[in-house]
Amino acid sequence: MTTQALPLKRSTGAWIGGIALAVAIWFAVYRQLQPFSRWAVAQLPIPQGSALASSVEFFIYDTPKVLMLLTLVVFAMGVVRSFFSPERTRAILAGKREGLGNVAAAGLGIFTPFCSCSAVPLFVGFVSAGVPLGVTFSFLIAAPMINEVALGLLFALLGWKVALTYLAFGLTIAIVSGWVIGRLHLEGWLEEWVRNIRAGDVDLQPDELTWIDRFEAGWDAVKEIVGKVWYWIIAGIAVGAFIHGYVPAELLSRIMGADAWWSVPAAVLLGVPMYSNAAGIIPVVEALLGKGAALGTVLAFMMSVIALSLPEMIILRKVLSVKLIAVFVAVVASGILAVGFLFNFLFS
């Protein structure tokens, strides 16, 4: 907000130059993180090669790394997201038939700005505008689960294969779960007032955005998202650092390895009451994988933490009956289980 208050008019050229410079500095600093963390740990009065040293190094290395990656990803996605809005998404989805509508909703869920505090207005706005219930659910599942933070960090920390598989399976879960919920015809399980509401149609005429506006939107996203999630990240890295240093690999691969079939449902169950956003959970995922946990089990845990969150269900209770929420949880949890088992089967 302070930047907006300045009467300064920045030119597109200045923005592009500034971004290029910032990216160059970013890469220069990023390359030094690993040597720096080794050097920093060597200065500390802790025995080299100990579990503590290993934990501390993980923490010193990962904290700036994740924050820097997050800044980059959030900025880029903030710019991309300025091309989308929930109102526009609704207009695209209204009247779409199921099937294709589920696919479109899940895809748009990746890019449409979404905040869980908006979940209820969004749900009501979609349903009352004639977006089928199942299609609305596809959107509501995809939007928090496959967001820019999750994908960007997975790509940066675990490579494009994991990120792409997460994307593919996340989309599949959102599409199939929404479709199944649509087939069940549960419209009667919505709260009474939601069924009866006829929302007014807003005709917001957004001003044509310039590239400067879009860059500013990216920067605003950085200030807002990074400003909001940094403590989640630090908490996540601290847990990750502990696992990295202290949890014996042999123990973890026994509990969370591909051979332990029960670990997938256990991971999903464990994930439901836990609430974290993607940024906080990914450092934990990174540490677990490093210790030999199976990819399917870890992804199931991650999806469960992000997609099935208790606070969001409590918010959704305002519009959905308990029965409908139970169906939603059951369908999504089954999808996550299937993904977990399939992954462990394919990649073990």
Add this chain to the structure above:
Amino acid sequence: MKDVKVLGPGCARCKTTEEMVKVEAAKLGIDVSVEKITDYEAIAKFGIVSTPGIVIDGKVVHAGGLPKTDDLQRWLQA
């Protein structure tokens, strides 16, 4: 007297938006009555999908995210 409604279930950004409306109106010397609408049903009736939303004299001017100060001034002066 302009009638401004800020639509939002009570998230941090909705409160900030309400403050911004008051501050900008005071800067411009425009007399406003700001009402906060937190009821989901009432919000939905305005047809917006994302909050916070701003309604000035019955017309929806903004939905989703914090408004920009110069936009806010423009809407208040319109």
